[in-house]
Amino acid sequence: MKHTLICLVENKPGVLNRVVSLFRRRNFNMDSLTVGRTHNPDISRITVVMEAEPGDGKKVVMMLYKLIDVIEVQDVTNIPTINRDLALVKVRTPDAYSRNAVTDLCYERGARLVDIGPEVTIVELAGAEESVESFVEALHQFEIVEMVRTGRVSMGRGIRTMEQRDYKSTRFAAYAPSVNGGGSAEHDDE
Amino acid sequence: MKLTGAEIVWECLLREGVDLVFGYPGGAILPIYDALTKYPQIRHVLPRHEQGGTHMAEGYARATGKVGVMLATSGPGATNLVTGLANAMMDSSPLVAITGQVPLGAIGSDAFQETDVTGCTLPVTKHNYLVTRTEDIAYTIREAFHIARTGRPGPVLVDIPKDVQNKVIEFHYPEGELRLPGYNVPGKAHPKEIEAALDLIHSAKRPLILAGHGVLMSGAMDEIRSFAEITQTPVALTLLGKGGFPENHPLCVGMMGMHGTAAANQAIQQADLLLAFGMRFDDRVTGNLKTYSPNSKKIHVEIDPSEINKNVKVDVGIIGDLKMVLRQLLPKLQTGQHQEWIGQIRDWEEDTSERDILLRLAAHPDGKLWAAQVIAELFRCTEGKALTVSDVGQHQMLEAQYYPHTRPHSLLTSGGLGTMGFGMPAAIGAKLGRPDEEVWAIVGDGGFQMTLTELGTAMQEHVNINIAIINNSFLGMVRQWQEFFYEERYQSTPLKNPDFVKLAAAYDIPARRVSTKEEIEEAVQWARSIDGPTLIEFVVVQNDIVYPMVPAGADLHAMIRRPKPSESPDFENNPTAI
Numbered sequence: 080m081k082h083t084l085i086c087l088v089e090n091k092p093g094v095l096n097r098v099v100s101l102f103r104r105r106n107f108n109m110d111s112l113t114v115g116r117t118h119n120p121d122i123s124r125i126t127v128v129m130e131a132e133p134g135d136g137k138k139v140v141m142m143l144y145k146l147i148d149v150i151e152v153q154d155v156t157n158i159p160t161i162n163r164d165l166a167l168v169k170v171r172t173p174d175a176y177s178r179n180a181v182t183d184l185c186y187e188r189g190a191r192l193v194d195i196g197p198e199v200t201i202v203e204l205a206g207a208e209e210s211v212e213s214f215v216e217a218l219h220q221f222e223i224v225e226m227v228r229t230g231r232v233s234m235g236r237g238i239r240t241m242e243q244r245d246y247k248s249t250r251f252a253a254y255a256p257s258v259n260g261g262g263s264a265e266h267d268d269e
Numbered sequence: 270m271k272l273t274g275a276e277i278v279w280e281c282l283l284r285e286g287v288d289l290v291f292g293y294p295g296g297a298i299l300p301i302y303d304a305l306t307k308y309p310q311i312r313h314v315l316p317r318h319e320q321g322g323t324h325m326a327e328g329y330a331r332a333t334g335k336v337g338v339m340l341a342t343s344g345p346g347a348t349n350l351v352t353g354l355a356n357a358m359m360d361s362s363p364l365v366a367i368t369g370q371v372p373l374g375a376i377g378s379d380a381f382q383e384t385d386v387t388g389c390t391l392p393v394t395k396h397n398y399l400v401t402r403t404e405d406i407a408y409t410i411r412e413a414f415h416i417a418r419t420g421r422p423g424p425v426l427v428d429i430p431k432d433v434q435n436k437v438i439e440f441h442y443p444e445g446e447l448r449l450p451g452y453n454v455p456g457k458a459h460p461k462e463i464e465a466a467l468d469l470i471h472s473a474k475r476p477l478i479l480a481g482h483g484v485l486m487s488g489a490m491d492e493i494r495s496f497a498e499i500t501q502t503p504v505a506l507t508l509l510g511k512g513g514f515p516e517n518h519p520l521c522v523g524m525m526g527m528h529g530t531a532a533a534n535q536a537i538q539q540a541d542l543l544l545a546f547g548m549r550f551d552d553r554v555t556g557n558l559k560t561y562s563p564n565s566k567k568i569h570v571e572i573d574p575s576e577i578n579k580n581v582k583v584d585v586g587i588i589g590d591l592k593m594v595l596r597q598l599l600p601k602l603q604t605g606q607h608q609e610w611i612g613q614i615r616d617w618e619e620d621t622s623e624r625d626i627l628l629r630l631a632a633h634p635d636g637k638l639w640a641a642q643v644i645a646e647l648f649r650c651t652e653g654k655a656l657t658v659s660d661v662g663q664h665q666m667l668e669a670q671y672y673p674h675t676r677p678h679s680l681l682t683s684g685g686l687g688t689m690g691f692g693m694p695a696a697i698g699a700k701l702g703r704p705d706e707e708v709w710a711i712v713g714d715g716g717f718q719m720t721l722t723e724l725g726t727a728m729q730e731h732v733n734i735n736i737a738i739i740n741n742s743f744l745g746m747v748r749q750w751q752e753f754f755y756e757e758r759y760q761s762t763p764l765k766n767p768d769f770v771k772l773a774a775a776y777d778i779p780a781r782r783v784s785t786k787e788e789i790e791e792a793v794q795w796a797r798s799i800d801g802p803t804l805i806e807f808v809v810v811q812n813d814i815v816y817p818m819v820p821a822g823a824d825l826h827a828m829i830r831r832p833k834p835s836e837s838p839d840f841e842n843n844p845t846a847i
C-alpha cells in the first residue's frame with residue numbers, strides 16, 4: 080500500500096541525502112518526494128510517498144527518527160489530509176481550434192493557461208493527484224510535448240500540525256563568532 | 270587565544286577526557302599531527318593499518334566505557350576505516366573518527382587522495398560531519414562525542430579539510446547546551462508501561478530474561494541480578510551480553526542462539542514470558558521468526574526505539590535506559606518461585622552435558638588437541654579472570670561456550686558484523702585502556718592473518734597481550750557450513766599457513782607452539798609470566814564442529830546436536846565422531 084510520510088528536518092547540507100539513503104538501503108521504493116523550506120528558515124519539510132507493506136510505515140518512521148537531523152516524522156496515510164500535486168503540461172497548439180479546445184478544457188477542470196505561444200501552450204493544474212491524473216489523460220487528445228509534476232505535498236486537516244518547536248538553528252552560529260563578527264546565517268545557506 | 274584548527278581539535282579532545290588516540294598520519298591530516306607535538310599529555314598509538322586502528326579504538330572503548338578515538342588521513346586512509354566503523358555501528362560502540370580531507374577548494378575535483386568520506390561512511394556511522402569552517406570545529410567535536418556516547422552509542426566521523434585545520438582563529442570553547450532538536454536520549458519509562466510490564470511479570474509461570482549488550486552499556490548489572498533473584502527468573506545471555514550477568518550464577522542458563530546452549534534455546538521456545546533487556550532479536554539469536562518462542566508474552570526494554578517490533582512483535586515495548594527502567598521496576602516486584610520451570614531447565618542442561626566434547630574426551634582420550642580443550646584449559650589456568658577478546662569463527666563460539674564470564678566487560682568480540690581480524694587489534698586497544706587486566710586475544714588462524722600486521726603495533730608499544738591462535742589450518746566455521754549444508758565440498762577453506770612462531774620471532778615477540786593437551790598449562794603460564802606481547806599457536810583437530818547449531822533461518826528448537834554416546838553407532842572406536 081501507499082504510505083505518505085511528512086518529515087521536518089534541519090535545513091542543512093546533506094540532510095536530504097541521509098533521508099533518501101535510508102529508503103535506498105532498506106529497499107523501500109519512493110513514489111514521490113518533495114522538499115521545501117517551511118515558515119521557519121531553519122526547518123525543511125519533506126513529503127515522501129512510498130510503496131510498502133502495511134506494517135512497514137511504522138518501521139520507516141522509527142528509522143527516520145534515528146537520523147540526528149530529523150526533528151519530526153508523521154505517517155499521515157490514515158489521517159484526514161489535504162493533498163496537492165501540481166502539474167505543468169506543455170501541449171502542441173498550432174492553430175486556433177486547438178488553442179480554443181485547450182482553453183475550454185482548462186476552464187472545465189479549473190486549470191490555468193500560464194503561457195501561450197505560437198506553437199505550444201503551457202497549462203497548470205494543482206489538485207489532488209486523481210484530478211491531475213484525469214486532467215493529463217484528457218490532455219492526451221492534444222500532443223503533449225513536455226510535462227512535469229511536483230509529487231504530493233500533504234497537510235493534516237484542522238488544527239493538526241507537525242509539532243513545531245520553538246526552534247532556531249544556532250548549533251554553529253551561536254558558538255563560533257564568524258569572521259565578520261557575530262553569528263550569521265551564512266553557514267545555513269551553504 | 271589564537272589557535273589553528275588543528276590545535277583546536279586537540280584542545281577539544283582534551284576537554285572530552287581523551288588521553289589516548291589511535292591514528293595513522295598522511296598528507297591531509299598532517300596539520301593535526303604537527304599540532305600533536307604541543308600536546309604531550311596525549312598518547313598516540315600508530316597501528317599498521319587504519320582498519321586495525323579502528324578495532325583498537327573499539328577495543329579500548331568497550332573495555333573502558335570511554336569513547337575511542339581514531340585519526341586517519343583522506344582518501345585511502347579514510348576508506349580503510351569503513352570496516353571498523355561498520356563493526357562499531359553494529360555492536361553500538363562509542364567511537365569518534367577524525368579524518369583529514371583535501372582543502373575545501375579541491376573538494377569535488379578528484380584531487381589526490383580525495384574521497385567522499387561522509388558519503389562512504391553514511392550508512393556505517395551514527396552520524397557524520399564535514400566541517401567547512403574552522404569556527405565550527407570545536408562545536409562539532411563536542412557534538413560528535415555527545416552523540417557517540419549517549420543513547421544507543423555508535424561511531425561518529427568528523428571530516429576536516431586541510432585548510433580548515435590550518436586556519437588560525439580566536440578560540441572559544443563552546444560551553445552551554447547542545448542544540449540537537451532531532452536527538453533525544455531515552456531515560457525512564459512511562460509509569461503505565463511499568464504497570465503493564467509488572468502485570469505480565471507477576472502472572473508468568475515460565476519467565477526468562479534475555480540479557481544483551483544493553484545491560485553492560487547502561488551499567489545495569491546489579492539491577493538485572495536483583496531482578497532475577499527477586500523474581501527467580503532464569504537468565505539467558507546474548508553473545509555481547511556476556512559479562513552482564515555472572516555465568517556461574519545458578520539462574521544463568523548460558524548463551525542463546527545459533528551456537529547457544531540447548532537449554533537456553535529450549536527455554537526460549539517453552540517460556541511464557543520473555544523479558545528482553547537491552548538486546549535486539551538478531552537473526553542469529555532468534556532463528557526462524559515464525560516459530561520463535563510461540564507461546565510467550567514479550568516485554569522489550571530497549572534504548573533504540575527502532576528496535577522495538579522490528580524483528581519480533583512484543584506485548585510491552587519500553588523505550589528507555591535499561592538501568593533506569595529496572596530501577597523503576599525493582600521496588601514493585603513481588604518475589605517469585607518458579608521451581609518447576611527451573612527444574613525443567615536443569616533437566617535440559619543435564620541432557621547437554623552428556624553430549625559435551627570435554628567429558629567425552631576425558632573418558633576417551635584420543636591424544637589429539639581439540640579447540641574446546643584449549644579454551645577450557647585457558648579458563649582454568651587464568652582462573653576465569655582474564656579479559657578475553659575473541660575473533661570470529663569456531664573459536665569465537667567455543668570461547669563463548671567454554672570460557673564463562675563473571676565480570677562485566679571481560680569479553681570483547683565482534684558480534685553483529687562478524688569481522689574477522691577484529692580480535693588481536695581490539696585486544697591491543699583493550700589492554701591499553703585497562704593495563705591492569707590480563708588480556709588474551711583468542712583468534713583463529715584465518716582471522717589472525719587478516720590483521721596480523723598489528724603485531725608491529727604490539728611490539729612498538731610493548732603491549733602486554735597474550736595471543737592464542739587456535740590453528741586448524743582451515744576457515745573452520747565456513748568448513749562447518751560446507752560439511753553440513755554443501756555436502757562436504759570444502760571449496761577454498763583449507764589454509765596453508767606461515768610458521769606463526771617464526772612470524773612472531775620476526776617481530777621480536779616470544780612465541781611457542783602447542784599440539785597436545787598436556788603442554789597447554791605450562792605454555793599459558795609461560796605467556797602470563799612474560800611482560801610484553803606473547804603468542805602461542807595451538808595446533809588443533811581440523812574436522813571439529815561447534816555444537817549445538819541452529820542452521821540459519823531454522824527453528825530455534827531444531828538444533829543440530831552432538832549425538833549422545835548411545836546414538837553414535839561407532840562410539841567405541843570413534844568417541845569424538847561428529
